[in-house]
Amino acid sequence: MGRAFEYRRAAKEKRWDKMSKVFPKLAKAITLAAKDGGSEPDTNAKLRTAILNAKAQNMPKDNIDAAIKRASSKEGNLSEITYEGKANFGVLIIMECMTDNPTRTIANLKSYFNKTQGASIVPNGSLEFMFNRKSVFECLKNEVENLKLSLEDLEFALIDYGLEELEEVEDKIIIRGDYNSFKLLNEGFESLRLPILKASLQRIATTPIELNDEQMELTEKLLDRIEDDDDVVALYTNIE
Template identity: 70%
Template structure:
């Protein structure tokens, strides 16, 4: 399981290292957030989070400002759509897209599955009970240490804002605390962290598999080929699987 986890993590980091793909995806997220809740980050928690995530990826301020401005123009009309599919070894795949042309997007997604043996798209709703939608926030442990906040105290404080689980993950950069809550409590958890003056490293709505599966490194290598094709698509914002 350790080898498989490290392989998956390394492969994912390699994919997201392609900045030419990352910036357009981040820009779309910002534009959609501004379109939905207004262009003032102070009044739009979703936009604040999108901007924070973009800054964490070193996206230039000019790009961020342009993405916000785009929300008020004709080219700011995007649709958020989802697609579902399956692959070999019992792998389930949930795909979130932001697009200005759904015909193009669905045709591309279908082609990735059709060209991969053992894979196929599923009717939307097929995976409804296989994934739980969660609010996920990442913060640096050193930030709460600097604020003299104990982890136990942080948990107690955030329960009132919708905290369901707090997980500690050790990375090369240091310890990261991951906060989970129901997707409907995204705004509340964001406000809770801001009220405690804790910097948010990353925040998003994720779909987490209810029954994760383990694959061998060889099986992961095979599945990664399909996931790479999907994630490299300009319209794809996020891809979730039931791989542990």
Template identity: 55%
Template sequence: MGRAFEARRAGKEKRWGEMSRLFPKLGKVITMAAKAGGSDPESNTALKTAVNNAKAQNMPKDNIEKAIKRATAADAANYDEVSYEGKGPHGALLWVECATDNATRTVANVKSIFNKNGGQVVNNGSLDFMFDRKAVIEFAKSDDLDLEDIELNLIDHGLEEMDVQDDRVLIYGDFTSFGDLTKACEDMGIEGVKATLQRISNNPQEFTEAQIEEIEVLIDKLEEDDDVQSVFTNIA
């Protein structure tokens, strides 16, 4: 499932937070959720998840509140969620998820980034069978948490796999279990939960470190684009 890549990604997200590169992307998700389902997190599950994820990335409360208010502004942008699939250097596969108010601009930018960095965009649907859509729940590992009890409880809510690492715990389930898994973690009082829907390769590939560095140049360029929310790959 690309565990090593996820570990690198976690470190990258931490750096993004320090540089405030991640906050505008998180804010866009919050605005979209508030516009679609209302500005009250308690009655809007998608907004509550977006806010919790932003808090888990140490996004300031003031930024979160501004993102919610933007949803009700008279000139609030209408964002669409769009995805692009592509191949990178050395045959790496990439799935790019975006949120945009101008799909023409976004597709042009994504294609340009691929072309300039040894890759190419392929027809949507080409990689459907290469990636599984999963609910991924992440929280900090703590001596106060009974992980065996948590695992047994979450099995009833769609847990497929639990990955315990040095400092964090990752919960995997089918994307249809996203809401149940998130709520179950909340009901158990687990703090700092980050819940996302991810595209995870069902056939991860090994690459050399030199190849990975070249692939990550493309990934970094994609993630620098304001419209790009997430990039998933088949790096093992």
């Protein structure tokens, strides 16, 4: 499929299924969204989406409520920071973090790269131009069918809301649009009363690369370490 954010889809989703790891990441996204735009989902689209993503991962309501309340406490002092790195075989890595301690976060990331020969953190902005930012939404195909819509109908309905690309992947429909169309696309789904399975802002490599199995196995050791860090909420590479 050639999507950098979907490298080894099954392997990545398996890792994210570790509840002990995924819940803290989801909670941070909720807390930061509530801090930035208020604690009412009805008037805060970013919070509404963060809650939706948390529910999709079966995060308990009590955890969600606690994450929202945390926004008004000292624990809610989170910052969004992006770091960039390179690894062997021409692999480029962008790491989006939410942290209450940037010093700790960068120290941890540097340690992961230092343990991998040929890998290093690079100055922010070095890799930005090699990725396009996109709004990405997922919904279930049967939810579309329940609304008596064909894929062509869905595509036509969402074009005015910023849809650029629609793709069918197994039982899901993936919608992509410009980075700045996130709020508008969200409104499009709401206007259709079409439930969103997942929604996120993602970085897609302009020139993806292919790795053989041996190269991928070595690279995934570094990627696993990064993804297992609670401060890292999103990881993007240029891997095909």
